[in-house]
Structure formats: structure tokens, C-alpha cells
Amino acid sequence: MKVALFVTCLVDGLFPDVGKATVTLLERLGHEVVVPEKQTCCGQMHINTGYARQALPLVANHVDAFADADVVVTPSGSCAGSIRHQHPGTAREHGDTALADAARAVAAKTYELSEFLTDVLGVEDVGAHFPHRVTYHPTCHSLRVLGVGDRPLRLLRAVRGIDLVALPDAETCCGFGGTFALKNADTSTAMLADKMTAVATTGARVLTAGDSSCLMHIGGGLTRLRSGVRTLHLAEILAAT
Structure with missing residues (x-):
């Protein structure tokens, strides 16, 4: 399976090892990982602080970046939650029904990492060893x-x-x-x-x-x-x- 990785701002800027670990894990399980270069912030921070209109360009960019992906995985419950529950509603509330529909389509194929492993791949033992x-x-x-x-x-x-x-x-x-x-x-x-x-x-x-x-x-x-x-x-x- 080809998996599109949504890296997230914090991982990209401060915790790159989390992104690398996600890629390592998914590749070890036999999947190809792609990282769309167009991705940026998902806009969650803007929406949460009352700047929903300003978040619309970020929502639109996210939808465009991942529109062609078969499945999107992110190592963040926070960002996955925003994509699934905030993106479509924010676009709809500001009158952009086309963006809302497109955001809903991307949201439907977006998973937080643990969800993807257990629900989509059906695995719990990923071959890890961590004696601590x-x-x-x-x-x-x-x-x-x-x-x-x-x-x-x-x-x-x-x-x-x-x-x-x-x-x-x-x-x-x-x-x-x-x-x-x-x-x-x-x-x-x-x-x-x-x-x-x-x-x-x-x-x-x-x-x-x-x-x-x-x-x-x-x-x-x-x-x-x-x-x-x-x-x-x-x-x-x-x-x-």
C-alpha cells in the first residue's frame, strides 16, 4: 500500500525523529511511504484560536496536497482530529461547499498512526523491541x-x-x-x-x-x-x- 505521510508542523520543525520513525515503521511493515512536498500546517491552531477564516487557505492547501493519496497517516491525534472534524465544518461554515466536500473526502481517508496500524492494517505486533x-x-x-x-x-x-x-x-x-x-x-x-x-x-x-x-x-x-x-x-x- 502507498501511504501519504502528513508530517505536522511540530514534527517537521522540532521533532523530525518522529517522522523518520513513522516512515521506518511503515516501510518495515511493507508499505511505500510518500511525503507530499506541498503540505504545510493544517490550520488547527488558527481554528482553535478563533481565526477560522484565516485557516481556509491552509485547509484548501491540505486538501490539494493529499487529494490524490490512497490513504493519509499522521503521527498526531491532534492534527488527525482537526482534519477529520474541523476542516469540512470550517469550509462549510464559511460558504465554501466545494472545499467542504473535498475536505470531507480527504478526512475520510486520514488516520492517526495507531488507528491505521490496528484498524486498516490489522496488526498489533509490529516487530518492535524496547526493553525499558x-x-x-x-x-x-x-x-x-x-x-x-x-x-x-x-x-x-x-x-x-x-x-x-x-x-x-x-x-x-x-x-x-x-x-x-x-x-x-x-x-x-x-x-x-x-x-x-x-x-x-x-x-x-x-x-x-x-x-x-x-x-x-x-x-x-x-x-x-x-x-x-x-x-x-x-x-x-x-x-x-
């Missing part, structure tokens, strides 16, 4: 917008050598929320402190999640505390052998 103690944080968009449920955990449980431990109050938000962390810094910091306390109780040396944004937020806090806990995207663990 790991805990998993389910990010808000993957959990509440996409409803990925236990798909990431099923993939992690099949990793050889892993010591997977449950995260207390796992479904509690980490406090990032994109611009929420900037506009409500004190609240965000308090939520982050609770999340880091939960991580510390597990004794895990690695925290994983399906969104680089949340890992950036939590990882920054863990680094400042010199906790010794590192953050790795789900794709990076699944690509390890």
Missing part, C-alpha cells in the same frame, strides 16, 4: 476527538521486552492545549505538575504518547525537574528493534 519501563499518556484529542481508545496500549503491549506500567489518572489533561498553555499559563503549569507527579509514581523511565505537542509540554517539565524520565513518541518505540 514505559508509561503511556493518552492525549486529549486522540482520546476525546478521535476515540482511539486502547489502540496505542494494544500496540505497546505487543512490544518485546517492554515493561508497560499504567499511568494514574491517565485521562487527565496535561495542560498543554496549544495556545491554552500561553493564555492560561498558571492553570497549565498546575495541570502539568499533577501530570508529572503521576508519571513519577510509576517509576517509568520513558513516557510515551501519540502527540509530540503533549510530549513537548510534559517533557519540558520533566527535564526542568531533572527527573531522569525521557519522552518518546509512540512511533519511536514501535520503530525500535
